Structure formats: structure tokens, C-alpha cells
Amino acid sequence: MDITKEKLIELYEKMVLIRSFEMKAEEKFYNNEIPGFIHLYIGEEAIATGIIDHLRKDDLITSTHRGHGHMLAKGADPKLMMAELYGKRTGYCKGKGGSMHIMNFDLGVLGANGEVAGGLPIAAGAGMAIKMIKKTDQVVVAFFGDGASNRGAFHEALNWASIYNLPIIFVVEYNQYASTVNSNFATSVDNIADRAKGYDIKGITVDGNDLLEVYETAAEVISAVRNGSGPVLLECKTYRLKGHFVGDPQEYREDAEVEKKWKDEPISKFERYLMEKDYLDDETKNEIWSKYTKVIDEALEYARNDSFPTAKEALTDLFADDTGYDY
Numbered sequence: 001m002d003i004t005k006e007k008l009i010e011l012y013e014k015m016v017l018i019r020s021f022e023m024k025a026e027e028k029f030y031n032n033e034i035p036g037f038i039h040l041y042i043g044e045e046a047i048a049t050g051i052i053d054h055l056r057k058d059d060l061i062t063s064t065h066r067g068h069g070h071m072l073a074k075g076a077d078p079k080l081m082m083a084e085l086y087g088k089r090t091g092y093c094k095g096k097g098g099s100m101h102i103m104n105f106d107l108g109v110l111g112a113n114g115e116v117a118g119g120l121p122i123a124a125g126a127g128m129a130i131k132m133i134k135k136t137d138q139v140v141v142a143f144f145g146d147g148a149s150n151r152g153a154f155h156e157a158l159n160w161a162s163i164y165n166l167p168i169i170f171v172v173e174y175n176q177y178a179s180t181v182n183s184n185f186a187t188s189v190d191n192i193a194d195r196a197k198g199y200d201i202k203g204i205t206v207d208g209n210d211l212l213e214v215y216e217t218a219a220e221v222i223s224a225v226r227n228g229s230g231p232v233l234l235e236c237k238t239y240r241l242k243g244h245f246v247g248d249p250q251e252y253r254e255d256a257e258v259e260k261k262w263k264d265e266p267i268s269k270f271e272r273y274l275m276e277k278d279y280l281d282d283e284t285k286n287e288i289w290s291k292y293t294k295v296i297d298e299a300l301e302y303a304r305n306d307s308f309p310t311a312k313e314a315l316t317d318l319f320a321d322d323t324g325y326d327y
Contacts, residue, residue: 147178
């Protein structure tokens with residue numbers, strides 16, 4: 001693809017935004033400012049960035065417990081994101097969803113999901129609604145991990161999508177660990193994309209740490225699915241640089257393994273590419289990182305100054321219309 005310098009820098013900035021948000025979230029969790037658990041997207045930024053950039057606002061995504069990057073790539077406001085992590089009332093879910101269940105229908109985000117593989121049937125349902133009721137050219141992107149590919153919902157969703165030729169791109173973020181289990185041990189195939197054959201759909205494997213490979217492949221896949229080609233299973237090979245959750249002691253892997261993988265992480269990899277093209281220098285790089293450090297610092301202050309929901313609000317939003325319910 002002929003990608004302009006401006007677009008390349010835009011993609012780079014989106015990855016920096018995601019990384020900056022995650023680094024701050026990690027820091028404030030360790031400071032006991034953020035309740036509950038958080039699962040970081042550090043090291044996987046090229047996937048959300050490279051795929052979601054090709055989506056329209058009315059296209060839909062389902063996410064995972066590791067969903068901050070998907071939300072931000074789809075256009076989420078870092079202030080409202082941070083407010084949600086802090087459990088504050090102006091957060092995207094009014095402080096009730098938190099990190100693992102953040103969503104926003106206006107952005108086309110049908111929800112992060114604390115249940116592994118929980119987003120896959122939702123994506124199948126959304127694809128069915130597009131095909132049978134809305135009859136538009138919208139597409140659905142379902143993000144999930146390699147661990148989710150070993151659960152029943154994965155197979156049910158792919159089977160359903162294949163039968164009805166639904167406009168869904170199933171994106172497996174193969175980060176090599178399902179919680180504390182190495183996926184080489186727990187998965188029957190080297191490439192999860194090979195499982196597409198069992199459902200008579202297309203399967204593709206790419207380097208999920210190579211932004212350009214993800215971006216170019218996603219452009220072709222999304223265009224084809226939008227034009228009626230049917231569902232696709234897109235596997236993005238990456239690595240989870242942080243623990244399963246913030247605070248994970250990571251006794252199941254060696255520090256040397258993680259240190260080695262840091263050398264192939266997507267942001268520095270893309271920085272080297274941009275510098276080779278003379279599209280980026282150290283000064284501009286530092287300016288971009290400073291810009292998004294400021295953006296996230298402002299989001300943090302917003303979240304800290306926001307108020308918590310009142311006790312009376314605890315049972316609201318249980319239904320699409322709460323009118324008439326006296327709590």
C-alpha cells in the first residue's frame with residue numbers, strides 16, 4: 001500500500017496514546033488508586049491500531065478483559081476512560097463497568113468482557129442483526145486471545161458466522177499466554193488461523209508486532225468482508241509483555257524470555273522504520289511522547305476530580321429503560 005507520511009505518523013501517535021494510557025494505569029494501580037483488576041495491552045498496540053483504523057464509526061467491535069487499546073483505537077476519550085477505571089460517575093459506564101467491562105455504543109464498542117471468549121457470541125449476534133435486520137455494509141470485529149480460541153464459544157461463533165456468511169472479522173491476539181499457561185502447551189495447532197478450515201472460512205496469520213503488516217492485511221480483509229465475502233479468522237502473533245494482570249508475580253515464565261521479547265515490541269519497531277524513512281527523528285519522537293504524556297496526565301486529573309456514583313445509582317442502568325422502577 002502507498003501510505004502517506006501523515007498517516008504513518010497518525011498511526012504511530014495512536015500507539016503512543018495507548019501505551020501512555022496503559023503505563024499510567026499500571027502506575028496508579030500500584031499506588032492503590034484504581035480498584036479491581038486491570039489487564040494491560042502493552043506490547044499489543046499494533047493490532048488494535050492497524051485494524052481499527054480501517055473501521056467506520058458505525059462498524060462494531062467486541063473486546064476482551066484486555067480492552068483499553070481497542071477502546072482508544074476506536075476513538076474513546078482518555079478522560080472518560082480513566083474516569084471509568086477510577087469508578088467515577090462520568091466514566092463510559094458511569095463507573096460501574098470498570099476496566100474489564102468498559103463499553104460505549106456510540107463508538108460502536110459492544111463491550112469489553114471479563115468472561116474469556118464472552119465477546120464472540122455477541123459478535124455473532126451483531127453480525128446476524130446486520131445481515132437480517134439492518135441490511136447495511138457494516139462489519140464486526142471480534143477481538144479475543146489465544147486462550148479464548150480453546151473455549152466452546154469460539155467454535156460456536158465461527159460455525160454460526162460461516163453458516164450465515166456474516167460480516168465478521170475474528171481477530172485472535174495470539175500473545176502466547178492464556179493467563180498463566182503457555183499457549184504452545186494448551187493449543188493443538190501452531191497457527192490458530194488453521195482452524196478456519198474447519199468452518200470453511202478464510203484464515204490468515206500475520207506478525208502482530210508489525211504495524212504495517214497488520215494495517216495492510218486489515219485493509220484487504222475489512223474491504224472484502226464489507227463487500228460480502230464472508231467471515232475471516234485473522235491471527236495476529238504478538239507477546240504479552242506484562243503479566244496477565246497488574247501485580248501478577250509471573251512465576252510461570254523466565255525474566256530472560258520477557259526481556260528478549262521487549263526487543264521486538266511494536267512501537268520501537270515502528271519507530272525504527274519511521275526513522276529509516278526520515279519520517280521521524282529523536283526530537284519529533286520526544287515531542288509526540290510528551291504530548292501524550294500530557295494528555296494522559298490531564299485524563300488522570302479529570303478522573304481524580306470526578307465524583308463517585310451515589311448509592312441510589314447502584315441499581316440503575318439494569319434495563320434499557322429504567323422508567324417506572326422504584327429502587
